Amino acid sequence: MAINDIAPQVAPTTVAPTTAAPTPAAPPVRSRRRIISLWSVGALLIGALIALPIISVLAQVFVPSGGAWSHLAATVLPLYLRNSLMLVLLTVSLALAIGVGAGWLIAGFDFKGRGSLQWALMLPMTMPGYVIAYVYFDRMSYAGPFQTTLREVFDWSRGDYWFPQVASLPGAAVLLALVLYPYIYLLTRAAFATQSLHLIEAARALGQTPRGAFFRIALPMARPAMVAGAAFVAMETLADYGTVQHLGVQTLTTGIFRTWFARGEPVAAAQLAAMLIGFVALALFLERFLRGSRRYVGDPAGRSASAARHPLRGWRALSVVTLCVVPILFGFALPVFELLRLTWLVGDPMWGQRFFAFAANSLFLAALAVIVLLVLGLFLGYARRMDGGRVVRATLGIAGIGYAMPGAVIAVGVLLPLSWADRSLDAWMRASFDYSTGLLLTGSYVGLIFAYAVRFLAISLNTVEASLQRIPPSLDDAARGLGSGPARTLMTVHFPLLRGGLLSAAIFIFADVMKELPATLIVRPFNLDTLAIRTYRLASDGRLGEASTSALMIVALGIIPVILLSRAMDEPGGH
Secondary structure, eight states: OOHHHHSOOOOGGGSOGGGSOHHHHHHHHHHHHHHHHHHHHHHHHHHHHHHHHHHHHHHGGGSOOTTHHHHHHHTTHHHHHHHHHHHHHHHHHHHHHHHHHHHHHHHHEEOTTHHHHHHHTTGGGGSOHHHHHHHHHHHHSTTSHHHHHHHHHHTOOTTSSOOOOSSSHHHHHHHHHHHHHHHHHHHHHHHHHTSBHHHHHHHHHTTOOHHHHIIIIIHHHTHHHHHHHHHHHHHHHHHOOHHHHHHTOOOHHHHHHIIIIISOOHHHHHHHHHHHHHHHHHHHHHHHHHHTTOOOOOOTTSOBGGGGOEEOOHHHHHHHHHHHHHHHIIIIIHHHHHHHHHHHHTOOTTTTHHHHHHHHHHHHHHHHHHHHHHHHHHHHHHHHHHOOOHHHHHHHHHHTGGGGSOHHHHHHHHHHHHHHHHHHHHHHHHHHHSOOOOOSSTTSHHHHHHHHHHHHHHHHHHHHHHHHHTSOHHHHHHHHHTTOOHHHHIIIIIHHHHHHHHHHHHHHHHHHHHHOOHHHHHHSOTTOOOHHHHHHHHHHTTOHHHHHHHHHHHHHHHHHHHHHHHHHHHSTTTO
16 A cells, blocks of 8 residues: 555644744745755756757757758668668567467466566566577578578588578568567566456456456556557667677668768768657557556555466466467577577677676676765656746656667767857867867767757656655645754655665666666767677677677566566565
8 A cells, every 4th residue: 555545644734823933934934945946856857858869850850961861861860760660560469479478378377387477577677689699690591500400411402402591571570579578478468467446356256357358458558558568669669789780670760870971971860760769659659549548447455467367287377378478489588598508608708808898898887876866866856846837847758768768779869069169169179279079979978868868867757756645735835844854854854765666776777787788889988898899899790609798697687677576576566
C-alpha cells in the first residue's frame, strides 16, 4: 500500500488564525515564493539546455546544404526511408509476438519452471544489439562454421542450397527483436498480472477457454501496455547504429554517420537527423493517439489475475516452457556461450593494463553520468513538486524527449552548438589577445556528458517523480512548520525516502551508458576508447574473437539491472 494511502494529510488551516499574529507569518510566505521562483528559473534553464541539441538539429532544416541534400534526395534518401520503415515494422511485429506471448504465459499460467523463466526472459535486454549481430553474422555467414559444416556433411557447394542471410534487413529485424522484446514483455506481463480477477472468472464461467479469455478479455485490456512497448521498440530500432551498420542495412542512422564523416557534409547530416526526429515524433504521437485515455484497471478488491493462473501439466507445460526458452536461448544463451568460447580461445590481445584502461574509461564515464543525471533529475523532480506550474511542466516534458532520440541525432545536435561556441570564443580570443583557444568543448568530456544528459535524463527524472509521488505532502508541511526551507527539506526528509528509487535509476543509467555507442563514438574526446567502442572497432574489422572480451564484459555489467528489476517485481505487488 502506498504511503499516501495511510499517511494523514495535514491541511494548512488546521491551526486557528487567532493562535498566531499576522506580522511574523508574512516573511515565510515571501521567502517561500522567492525560493519557489528560483527553483522554477533553474528548471527552465536546465530544460532549455537539454532542448538545445534538438533545436540545433531542427534549425538546420532551413540552412542551405550546397546541393548535398538534393544529391541525397535523388540517390540514397528513398532507400534510407524505405529500409528504416520496413525495419521498424518487422522488428515491432516480432517483438510484440514474443513479448506479449511470453507475458501472457508467465502471468496467466502456472507450470514447473515458471519462477526461473519469469526473470530469465529479461536477460536478452542485457545484450547490445550490435554484439548479437557480430556473433550471429560470424557464425552463420557463408564462411562461418554453421554453413561450412552443412556443406561438408551434405557435400553441397554454392548454389546447391538456400540459407537465410543474417546480413539483411529481415536478419537485422530478427536480431533486434530478440534483444528488444523484454521491454514489451515487462509491460504486458505487469498489465496481465494486474487485471481484474473478476473479469477472468466471469469469462471462464461463461465457457471461455484460457485462449478465449486471452483474446477477448486480457489482450484488449493490455492494449495500452502493448502500444507503449511497441513505441519504445520502434524508437530503439530507429536509434540503432551498430547492428544495421555491421549487417549492411542502410537506414537514416547509418546515413547520418556516412554523410557527416565520409562525405564531410555536417549540414546535410543534420537535415537527415531532423528527418529522423520527425519519425520519432510520429512514433510518440501514434503511441499517445492509440493509447488515448486508456488506463490500467485493477481489481477494487485487490485480487489480480495472477491469482487465477491456469495450472498446466504434462505436454502442455512442456510446450509453454519450450516457447519461453526459445527467445532466451537465441537472444542470450547462445551469444553468451559463443562470447565465452571466443574469449577462452582468442580473447583481447590487449588484455592487461591497456584493456583495463578501456574498462576504466567506461566505468568513469558511466559513474560521472550517473552523478550528473541523478542531481539533475532530483532538482527537476523536486522543482515540479514545489511549483508544478506551466513552466516547470513544459520543462519536464522537454527534458524527457531526449530518451526517445537516437544517440546519433543527439550527438549531431550537441556538436553543432559546441562547435559554434568554440569558434566564437576562438575568434574573440584571436581578435582581443592574439591567442587561439582551439577546441575547448568539442571533443571533450563536457560535451560527452552533455550528450549523455540529453539522452538519459528521462530515466532519473521519471524515477524521482514516481518516488516523490509516494511521499505525502503532509511531510513537507510538517518540515516547513519546523522552519526547514525547501532545500533542507529535500536533503533531510525526501532524500532518505528516495534512496531506493535513486539507486535503481543509477543502475539503469549505468548500464545504458555502458552500452551506448553512437553518441560516444561521435562526441568522445580524441584517443578515448570505451568497451563499446573497442567492441565495435574489433568486430567491424572481422576480429570477433578479440572483440568477445569487451563484449562479454558489457553484457556482464548489464545483468545487474536485470537482477535488481527481477527482485523488485518479485516483491508483493510487483507482479
